[in-house]
Amino acid sequence: MTHPDSAARDTAAADGQTEQRSRSRESRPANGEVQPAVDHGASEPQSAGGRPERQGQSGGKPVSFNNEVDHERLSMTVTDLDLWYGDYQALKSLDIEIYSNTVTALIGPSGCGKSTFLRCLNRMNDLIPSARIEGRIEMDGRNVNAREMDVVALRRRVGMVFQNPNPFPKTIFENVAYAPRMHDIVSSRRDQEELVEQALRDAGLWDEVKDKLDQPGTSLSGGQQQRLCIARAIALRPDVILMDEPTSALDPISTAIIEDLMVRLRKDFTIVVVTHNMQQAARVADYTAFFHLGEIIEYNDTATLFETPATTKAEDYITGRYG
């Protein structure tokens, strides 16, 4: 596993990303340096791997950092989250803090609950009748998981991009203008046009589609469709954007463009991304959580997690020995 910033890049898009990334890391320890690990009690010995238990989460408290990220604003705080599908427990007392204006990656082997967890954050699991969720997901002092939470208002603030691009069978313009109009954010044609242009620019798609806004969104290529879906999500100016393996259906060039986009969008949005691609997590994420069998085994800033994983499970997964 190479360090994110030392990984060679060959596309122009990815080059921009490198710059972005190193700028964003100015305040952080230099690459390759071993950072102080998670603060979970001074008495606990630090071993770089070799301990299978949930070292990142001892004490059952949300993982928090005592290093340079302490001043960052929390976007969402998850406490003791359990989820069952019928009798099967898919998520086991998860605790995690997600910081504003960062990219947080969720990695882990298939079926470990990453996507399920992601879908808890905007209550998409409500659509699955057999799912039962307990625990607290706090956002601005309110429990997202509470029964009385207005899911429409929640999803207005927590947008989502799916694994397979799923534009509506409408024009490119309509795809983006759809949700803002639905929420009465814009009404006049002129406002809509402005908003659509801005969202498409933010999603890096404007130059490619500005002359064919009236064509169906489904006529675009897979990578363009995915950026259209991102534009559709950011048109609502949400606080958080959840991305569920957003590039797994895309070619390498489209993937690089979307990775670059994630890093850029972090300025305005908090991004949580599920990925099967560890290089991707290393390239784009500020923080990474390693999931295994419905538990968060380890959660740390990406460089630390990838360079000095505290648990053998994470180390084995990252080095490709497992999963």
Added chain:
Amino acid sequence: MNTTTTSLYRRRKRLNQLVMAACLVATGIGFLFLFAILFTLVSKGVGSISLSIFTERTRMTGGGLGNAIWGTLVMTCVATVIGTIVGVAAGTWLAEYGGKRKMAKVIRFINDVLLSAPSIIVGLFIYAVVVVPMGNFSAWAGVLSLTVIIVPVVIRSTEDMMQLIPNSLREAAAALGAHRWWIIVRVCYSGARAGIMTGILLGFARISGETAPLLFTSLNSNQWNFFQLNNEMANLPMTIYQNMTINSFIPDLVSLAWAGALILTAAILILNIAARYFSRQRS
């Protein structure tokens, strides 16, 4: 290539040709019947088609089919409107809310039974629960029995078409903060519209030619009845039936019946073609 495989391929090829020939013959027989029906109707009916067929009411001599065509149109349209409202709502429930619930399974099963229920039983039922208590035959009773026939058709096609809408679109809309009703109306209906329209048109075509349910309900009449749905109302299928059987000794009425049969067939054919056109619009 050795000889065993060559003979194997030759045998398969021959079997393929044989089955192809059988399929062609079967198709030919089907077409033969269709064209025989059309040919008979055109040859016997086209001679009596004139403007007066559409403007005159049925008389013993020299009348038209205006009242019967009008009656069929009114009853079929009213039944289709009611059937569409009920059927689309029920089909939506089955597709969007019912899912695998026991209640939904029961409703689906009953709907399938209703779909294949003999239409004379439907007529008999409406006769017993509407005509007898009201004390007279009426167009309303006819409308009701036609509604009972079209509703299952619309329910079925609505549910099928709604289920064709990919879940990813529902999720996309939900993730943007859309209410459930919004997802159903704006996402599902707009995608399933063509398919649902096709189902409604096919249902319309089906009930416009139904005779048995009208036998006990709207009966028939040889008078104009424009909007008096509480009274008996003329209709094409019954007129054809009566003119061909109990009035078969009056040549004018028999030729009217042939003309009526031709008009009805042509209308149903056009409706089917329209339905095909709509369903092709979908893709």
